[in-house]
Amino acid sequence: xxxxxARREIAAMFLAPxxxxxxxxxxxxxxxxxxxxxxxxxxxxxxxxRLENTPGVTDIVITPLMQIAAIILLMVMPLxxxxxxxxEKRQRTLSLLVSAxxxxxxxxxxxxxxxxxxxxxxxxxxMLMPLSLYLGTSxxxxxxxxxxxxMLLLLSAFAAIxxxxxxxxxxxxxxxxxxxxxxxxxxxxxxxxxxxESGQSVVAYLSMLQHHQRMLxxxxxxxxxxxxxxxxxGFLGLTIRQLDRERLL
Numbered sequence: 001x002x003x004x005x006a007r008r009e010i011a012a013m014f015l016a017p018x019x020x021x022x023x024x025x026x027x028x029x030x031x032x033x034x035x036x037x038x039x040x041x042x043x044x045x046x047x048x049x050r051l052e053n054t055p056g057v058t059d060i061v062i063t064p065l066m067q068i069a070a071i072i073l074l075m076v077m078p079l080x081x082x083x084x085x086x087x088e089k090r091q092r093t094l095s096l097l098v099s100a101x102x103x104x105x106x107x108x109x110x111x112x113x114x115x116x117x118x119x120x121x122x123x124x125x126x127m128l129m130p131l132s133l134y135l136g137t138s139x140x141x142x143x144x145x146x147x148x149x150x151m152l153l154l155l156s157a158f159a160a161i162x163x164x165x166x167x168x169x170x171x172x173x174x175x176x177x178x179x180x181x182x183x184x185x186x187x188x189x190x191x192x193x194x195x196x197e198s199g200q201s202v203v204a205y206l207s208m209l210q211h212h213q214r215m216l217x218x219x220x221x222x223x224x225x226x227x228x229x230x231x232x233x234g235f236l237g238l239t240i241r242q243l244d245r246e247r248l249l
Contacts, residue, residue, distance in 0.1 A: 001102055001106050002106050002109045002110045002112065002113060003110070004110070004112070005070065005102075005106065005107060005109075005113075005114065006070070006110045006112025006113040006114040006116075006117060007109075007112060007114070008110075008114070009084070009110065009111055009114025009115065009117075010114050010118060012119045013080070013114070013118055018079065019080070019118065022076055022079065022080065022122075023121075023122060023125065025126060026069075026072060026073070026076060026126070027126070028124065029072060029130070030065060030068065030069055030072070030126060031129065033065055033068055034061070034065055036151055037060065037062075037064055037065055038061050039220045040043050040060070040061075040146060041057055041060045041220045044060065049192075052223055056138075056139070057133055057137050057138075057139055058130070058139045058140040058143045058144065059075040059143075059150065061133070062129075062133075062139065062143070062144070062147065063147070063216050063217070065129070065212075066126075066147050066150075066151060067131075068218065069126060069151070070128045070151070070212055071187075072156060073122075073154075074158065074159070074180075074182065074183050074184065074187060075156060075182070076151075076181035077158040077159065077162055077179070078175070078177075078180045078183070079176060080115065080118060080159075080162070080177055080178075081158070081161075081162025081163055081165075081175070082162070082165055082166055082172040082175040082176035082179065083101060083114060083172050083175075083222075084111050084115065084153075084163050085111070085166040085167040085173075085239075085243075086164070086166045086167075086169055086170055086171060087172060089169075089170040090161075090170045090171075090172075095241075096247045097130025097247055098157075102208050102242050104238055104240050104243050105244070106245070108163070108236055108240045108243065109236070110164055111163060112236060115156075115159040115162075115163065116156055116159060117190050119152060119155040119156060119159060119169075120152065122155070123148065123151045123152055123155065126151070126241060127147075127148055128143070129152075130147070131144075131145055139218060140218065142218055143217075143218035144220045146215050146216070146217075146219070146220060147215065147216055147218075149215065149220040150212055151226075152214060153215070153228040154208065154211075154228070155213050156232055157196040157229045157235075158183055159188055159209065159229050160231060160232040160236050160239075161179060161182055161231070161235050162175070162182060162183075163178040163235065163236070163237045164235040164236075164239040164242070165178045165179045165182065165241050166179070167239045167242045167243055168242065170212070183208075186207065186208045187201075187208050187209050188209070189203055189206050189207045190203060190206075190207035190210055192205045196202075198246060205223070205227065210230065211223075211224040211227050215245070
């Protein structure tokens, strides 16, 4: 039943114009940035040849592109998660779903995997730009894999947080704004850690930026994977608990 709900969610996304608009706008913006980075790489190439251990096309073109992509998608994902549960509450269709012979865990996981399905489509389309470089150069395949997995984990964490905040309200606007604020706080929290003498490592660990940056650099660390697992499982657990509490009221 989880996959039935997930397919329903994906179908509902693409029946509305928002998902198509987001895919088109994100591709257009990042496509322009990709071409700009590629042009800069060609301008720098004569100078890079003279240096030892020079950064490759992946470091100069793809890594900065995905850094920008993460910031853009931090603003976009709240628009995709805001309706997940808030809209069901507003239209009173959530009660019908809850009354079905389904556990709350199945409902929440179904909605989450529906969002993850959209994330996979979005990130896979973005990765077509780095893969196109194989036509004329040799990108670092290991770093490309790390970037792909890192983007999937990052956006899945965004989806889990947005799903929980959508479960707290009937207003899509409130859900979107609160999700954006939470994601932004988790993104820049390490800025505060830089000014703290004690607890700096703890604050840095909470920062999504730190974990995402390491994966963009091609570093697979169990600490980063554990961070994303804790965020995703933790917020999905909070969503299940919130909906269970409301069902008992």
